[in-house]
Amino acid sequence: MTTTAPPPTGKRTVRKNHPGAAPRTRRPGRLRRISLPYLLLLPALVLELLVHLIPMVIGIVVSFKELTQFHLRDWGNAPWSGLDNYSLTVDFDAPVGEALLSSFLTTCLFTFFSVGLCWLIGTAAAIFMQETFRGRGILRTIFLVPYALPVYAAVITWAFMFQRDNGLVNHVIHDQLGLTDSPPFWLIGDNAFVTLLVVSVWKGWPFAFLVMMAGLQNIPREIYEAAALDGAGVWQQIRRITLPSLRPVNQVLILVLFLWTFNDFNTPFVLFGKSAPASADLISIHIYQSSFQTWNFGTGSAMSVLLLLFLLVVTGLYLLFTSRGRSATDA
């Protein structure tokens, strides 16, 4: 749906069925014409295989092995453990499974709020900035700053702002506004969830804004003019024209935001370090810790595979429902 196939190039695409019909003797022959696209794809294909697909297969294999630091150099010979890693991982009464389940639920909750807020702010900002007004260009530049800043620089700054004793946040809510009896902790305990959410939304909404702005440019002006002639006010135009026109863009945007947020490692890692507080223990950090802190790569891989399965199922269902919804509205 996002990769619309290029329009058929007329008769030339059916040349295979008419070997004698094409009088294009200048070209060096059919073999090269057919293999050229494959040659062009080869570098991309090899790299994707090497860095994504082969490691994924190895990850799946490792999830059935008992891989600890002793077998790291010679991981192929690590003993098979069957489904042990999986049964350990999904045993929600035992510590490993219990921690994984809680981390998974935290991630779901976090993703829901983060994606929702990013989408809401990004869409509102794009709609408000659809019409030209004085300072619009400068404002757009400012709004893209969080997107452009390297994650670690931005998140370290937020970590400084959320420090208990010398941070800006506690200075405002405790010293200046007097809202709390004692300055709260933001990077440990239950508040860490809120902290992570604030930072994640700050970093993530400009992408929604960017995509929405691009989407808005594709709505023809005439529709608005026609609606204005019919007496529709600005708010009505937004509700009846802008929002419905953005639906196809929305569907892609929300999926991308979901995948990025659910897999986000950088934000919690820079904010909290290698072990996040339980309230903000996102799944990617949890798996990292299970693999690299305890050196139990088998269980870590099993968790990764389960995560991938979950993402595949959610994405599949999402695509199914959104495309069905779209064909229903088109009909």
Add this chain to the structure above:
Amino acid sequence: MAPPKSFLVSRLVFLTLLTGFVLLPVYVMISSSLKPLQDVSGKFQWIPSGLTVQPYFDIWKTVPLGDYFMNSLIVAGSATVFSVVIAIFAAYAVSRYSFRGKRVFTVTVLSTQMFPGILFLLPLFLIYVNIGNATGIALFGSRAGLILTYLTFSLPFSIWMLIGYFDSVPRDLDEAAKVDGCGPLGALFRVIVPAAIPGIVAVAVYAFMTAWGEVLFASVMTNDATRTLAVGLQGYSTQNDVYWNQVMAASLVVSLPVVGGFLLLQRYLVTGLTAGAVK
């Protein structure tokens, strides 16, 4: 017809609040980077009592920031160049040719976007170690390994965006070039690439930002000599103290290349997204 007052007021309030939210960390970064250490260690001050540029000199001595900077520049720069060139070839093939397996290719490449990085971190580490043992090519801990990894991170998005962009270049143009005697690659480089410059710039900016900001693989796959900024910035905290003024100064310095480049080229990014991603 002028928009009603309710719209203008909502717009003013919303955009003002949002600007404050966006700029708050930027203000903290800049103002704190100009404070002496005792000021950033004590209560936060909105208006610095004394200004000093000393942190900007100290950051290079506390940690070897210059080396990290160089590493990041080499890694991100090379990853960008390779990724863009490879994406151009792949997108050209998909946009201009019909061939068996085209759909499988685009779907596979796109779906690698959804893999959690953590899933292939360990296997990739194992592969790099094994390649190193077998061939003597040091990928683990080297810049080459990191370049290889990073260039594939931006590749799917780059290919995806460039397909859309190339599709919007009229076919008549490259057909005409072929009639004039250009081969397929000649048509690509003389006609399509020049016409798609905004899209290519957008893709390059994206690739550079991805590599410049990556944390997970940088923290596992580098050693003392190849450490990038993503890992190096953590060096300003010691057992006893965090040099927050230096952290902020260093954050500002490492942000300048990407933010500057991005803001200069943002117009291309928006155009690129319009033509590519949003279809």
